Amino acid sequence: MASQNQLASIKGAKVLMVGAGGIGCELLKTLALSGFQDIHIIDMDTIEVSNLNRQFLFRKSHVGQSKAKVARDAVLRFRPHISITPYHANVKDPDFNVDFFKQFNVILNGLDNLDARRHVNRLCLAAEVPLVESGTTGFLGQVTVHVKGRTECYECQPKPAPKTYPVCTITSTPSKFVHCIVWAKDLLFTKLFGDKNQENDLNVRSTDATSSSEHVEDVFERRKDEDIEQYGRRIYDHVFGYNIEEALSNEETWKNRNRPKPIYSRDFLHDEIAQQNGNVDNAASDPSSVSAMASLGMKNPQDIWCLKENSRIFMEAFKLFFMKREKEIGNLTFDKDDQLAVEFVTAAANIRASSFGIPLHSLFEAKGIAGNIVHAVATTNAIIAGLIVIEAIKVLQNDTNKYRMTYCLEHPTRKMLLMPVEPFEANKSCYVCSESPLTLEINTHRAKLRDFVEKIVKAKLGMYFPLIMHGAALLYEVGDDLDEAMVANYAANLEKVLSELPSPVTSGTTVTVEDLKQELTCNINIKHREEFDEEKEPDGMLLSGWTQASSVEKDDNKSNGNGGSTSNASQAVPVEAEDNVEMDVPSGKKRRLSEISSQGLLSFTEETKNHGKLEVVDDDDDLVMLDGDPGLNKRKRMQ
Amino acid sequence: MDGEELTEQETALYDRQIRVWGADAQRRLSKSHILVCGVKGTVAEFCKNIVLAGVGSLTLVDDRVVTDEALFSSNFLIPPDENVYRGKMLAELCCDSLKDFNPMVRVSVEKGDVSGFDGEFFNKYDVVVVSCCSLVTKKSVNEKCRKLSKHIAFYTVDCRDSSGEIFVDLQDHIYSKKKLEETVECKLQYPSFEEAISVPWRALPRRVSKLYFAMRVIEKFEAEGRHPGDVSIADLPDVLRLKKELCEANSLNESHIPDALLERLVTGTREFPPVCAVIGGILGQEVIKAISGKGDPLKNFFFFDAVDGKGIIEDISISNPKSGS
Known part of the structure; x- marks a missing residue:
């Protein structure tokens, strides 16, 4: 049972859950049982029949209704005296801005898509609110903790792109x-x-x-x-x-x-x-x-x-x-x-x-x-939800040394089905949490501002309310309060090639892209390049400094989103699965999971078995670890 | 398989999980009968999981009459309304909620004490899960199940403070698993609960989870005149004394059972809900594996402790080779 100290921090906490689906239902129940009193929950979805095998707060009679609202009502039945505030809305709505996020002590994600996860990550960074992130697929799952200044952010390591076919x-x-x-x-x-x-x-x-x-x-x-x-x-x-x-x-x-x-x-x-x-x-x-x-x-x-x-x-x-x-x-x-x-x-x-x-x-x-349907079972979601709450309590107590990323495995690795690993440090070249500049190779005489907005700003940087500056000149922005002249001006800019914009974007200059809602600023150094390989670089431009792991098949000729339209790169992420795991794909040498290939969690256990190099937080047999000496808990060793 | 197909309704409801374990596993699940004895928070989680998964029937045994909320502080199956719970048995209250989770599963209550049931009673079930019961009861239920010609999967589960334990006895278990692209048949032999806990401690691998020993100490302590779960901080000196005795008798270094761990286990008699979710989830998964005969089942103990976050499998069998880590 939780200590008095823990109970006090649980009772005083205000938490935001994003997602009331497979993980969300379990999480809301476990939070309520654990003594949380003030829970807010956002979900834009309505209930479907195929949810009912695991989203246990919902019944057949609820099909078509808001998940967030029905989940609230169901939990209040066994914990009537707590406060649960539901929002039947998209977390990307402008209402859920940095100020909204700032009112919470911790954000708990039970999301089903990469875009929303990235968005929440940025808001958490801007609001300086800790994030506990999660995902499951079949018997596999993971929980990670992201605290600005303490651990890596959700985007410190590029996520594997959806599978594409030549x-x-x-x-x-x-x-x-x-x-x-x-x-x-x-x-x-x-x-x-x-x-x-x-x-x-x-x-x-x-x-x-x-x-x-x-x-x-x-x-x-x-x-x-x-x-x-x-x-x-x-x-x-x-x-x-x-x-x-x-x-x-x-x-x-x-x-x-x-x-x-x-x-x-x-x-x-x-x-x-x-x-x-x-x-x-x-x-x-x-x-x-x-x-x-x-x-x-x-x-x-x-x-x-x-x-x-x-x-x-x-x-x-x-x-x-x-x-x-x-x-x-x-x-x-x-x-x-x-x-x-x-x-x-x-x-x-x-x-x-x-x-x-x-x-x-x-x-x-x-x-x-x-339908890219991700396999989903109730048990994994329940386990992951339990682990989220355990991490959330550590976050509330500011127990920094005890934060863990935990993997739920299908086959034991070193006897473990639930494997805790120390969180990684922030990636210093992460453009999201470290705001490191990126480099864009582009044909400045041919590419239009529109191409840049669609293929880079939206598709690659995941920004929804971008503002684009070049020096002191404002080239483009999105917003409700723009006057007609500005709207017309921006519309005209979109159709211009970069080098012919009112403030010409040419090789060696820097473009600043900002998302006001995400409070994220990104500097992009422009490098002109005349030719691009149509097969390998279908966007006709190349962003570096942050690379997305590609999972194009080997005999690849041309990467084309989901195998279909090559014309619209912004639609190249057709992940509509539920609670899908986006396995962190460690690539840098500093990361302890660096042996793991970029094939995602499904190959995770195989990989670790083969290499056996995974470093896990491990107490030594001869040491008493349970008194909670943080110095000892930090010990790690190689197998 | 027996050729019976899943109904359209079942296919729609179980769509996502059939994608995990296949249609034939789903059919086996829908024909399985589960008995649980002792319904606290962890077992409530487990019940939810297997009712959602679509077992054929679930029978609950727990005659304890609910008088106050302490009995269900981590059990979400019981509404905290005195008018609803007062005077009712735990099993009845949980049954009412569970029925609602999946209309295709038959949920019912058996009255009586689990230690009084005979072999014929257990013969109706494919899976028996016991919780919150004494060492003697665990052993005797396990033995009764083992005497039957039918292979009953037997589990014990207990949570104390922020840690939990699962024991599994599948006797001679044959199952299939995917190896690369092929399906291979595998066989495992399990010891009974009595056999497992009788393995001399010094014969165990050096790195066996401390929780294994700590749970045995408390189990033994309670067996000497206590109700299961009926310990408090006041008992710590006696528990520590017992630990010393057991360590000496087994020539085990006392550092393998830290005092602080025992202190935690005797103090925290209430279950910690996140741990209930984790243990109830793992147990649900294991029962599904055992029924479907698909995938490596765990052999034969599982431990989880929220303090270090590890979920560990320990194989504690007679045939265990004496080896270091």
Whole structure:
């Protein structure tokens, strides 16, 4: 049980929880039981059925309601006399500014995405409030403590970028099922139902990649007086038949690969049409419940469909989109909770997989891959929440020497399932907490200010309310209180190349980027460079001083976000998973976990087993450590 | 497997966890029957975890009548409303809340004292978890389970102050695990509780967790005329005396059981909620592993102490080779 001292600091504390999901529910419960009296909680999400297996404060009747509010009500039932203040809002809202953060003694993160984590990290640094950060995936999890001036900040080490795939692997030479999913989701689905104007490499590339681009536009448009059935079969034959034939004609590609097999709708769909038409009309009228599986009488999402079944689902889903959800066509983006979209993508990916001799997968599996669904169980979240509270109490007591980062492992390492490690020192070259300058190589005669704002300021630096200065000149800012002339001026600046701005940004000068909400300032030294490698540097610019670990596949030709659009770098982080771990990837020599590769937590235990060099806070057998002598607790040793 | 499929409702509810342990493990879970005896904070956490996971049924045994809030200071299953709890048994109160967590799990109460149940009673369950009970009861329940032809997974769990202990007996346990891309079958043999705690201390590896010894000292102390958990700081001198005796009898250096640790364990009789969450989480995970037969189960003790933050597995078996660290 907590000491009197601890109890006093717990009772007097005001804490902010960010996230009321898997970790959040457990955390709120454990905080309340531990005696915390004043808890604020932010979450923008509403409750979904797939949350109920672990977010135990929620019931089926709560589906659709605010997580923060329902969580509050549930906890008050067993701890009625404490204060819980819910906010059904995005933590990035301007209301949650530095002053808001300053009222708390500690911030506890149970978040599900990198962007929000970075944002909260900056606000904590600016407000000088300690942060306890956490994440889980399956049986793995981690808790870290970030206190300005004491430990590293959340961004001291670059986080691994989401997995990306080279474009040609997706368009021409898939070898894994995930490649087929990316193709079906980001290329085919988007082309047919999403933003038609988006750049899209749907067609298999022939040797001369540009030759067929004009032809492509025609093919995917529905022709006049073409019925949906004909249209669907034409698309089917084009992407699974014609495109494969065309790819096969390029002998060079297949020298060391298995040749794919073209598939045509006539082989699988000959007699089906008549029977299916009747069913379509029976589908529910609510667009969100339209399902090709339901109208074909298929029930089990765990089944792996044969090629014929996949072809039928493909055609059925295609038709249902046009018949039941026509209004949405043109604006659809893939959503893992959109049943019809998942069905279409599963079927398309399986047909393509079949062509390339890749094993087929069930809808359940395909949905997980396509939706980046992170595995989640209640137990890990409960454990992690317990560890967060333990660290939070140390923070409240200012027990600096006892702060620990703790890893929850699936397989024991040195007999440990829960492994505490001493926190790392701040990275002196961290642009976030040390405000070290960055360097940007860019073609100052070609790149526009807009490119800089989108690809660097937003995508790389994670700023939402940027203000860009060059010397004393203000080049750009975002805000509600700008007058029209300024807005027009900034809009004009966005379209200018850097060297032609009112205050020309040229090689050797320094641009200052500031986010007023995050109270973060960043100086960027500009270095002009004429040429960029289109494949390796798709942004056409290179930011250094802070590098994001890349996880592009080995035979990489071109990194392209999630395998889809190359045009919009700011959307290259499609992490919509829950409570996902973003494993700190130590790269500097000073970090004690430096042996760990950049593959994230999943490979963590393997790595440490292999190397066995991990330094863990360890008391010695012959020493009595439990009296709490901080000098002794600080001892570490190599295995 | 038996071929029965999960319902659509189950697939939707358990989506995220099926992605962790697979559909066949989920089916096994939904057919398993769990018995818990002694429902304090740690066990409440455990119950929540396995009810959410979707076991077939959960049966609670704890006849203690709730008179004041001290009995459930770290138990979130009981609303602190006198009108609700007064005169009711702990098991009943927890049962009411747990039912609500997952309508697909059957939660019920058995009245009586765990030490009085016979083998036939335990035969209805696949997993038996005992907590807040005496050394004698732990041993006897474990032996009753072992006598049955069916393999019952047996666990004890206890939290004191900011530390906790789990003991596991899976008898002869066969399970599968993923090694690289292949699934391999593995086998583990567990000692009973009595066998494990009878392993001479000097035969144990040098670096065995201090908590193991400290828990045995307190267990032994309570066995001599105390109710489980019924110790206080006033008992410290006697506890320390017992420690000295045990260390001498086992030729173990007394520094392996720091006085300060024992002091902490006899003083803090209430559970520390974050530790309940950690221990209840680990126990939940282990029970899920045992039922599904998937993944390395822990053998055979687990210790967590919030003071150093370590969650350690100790293998305390007769066949343990005498080796240093």
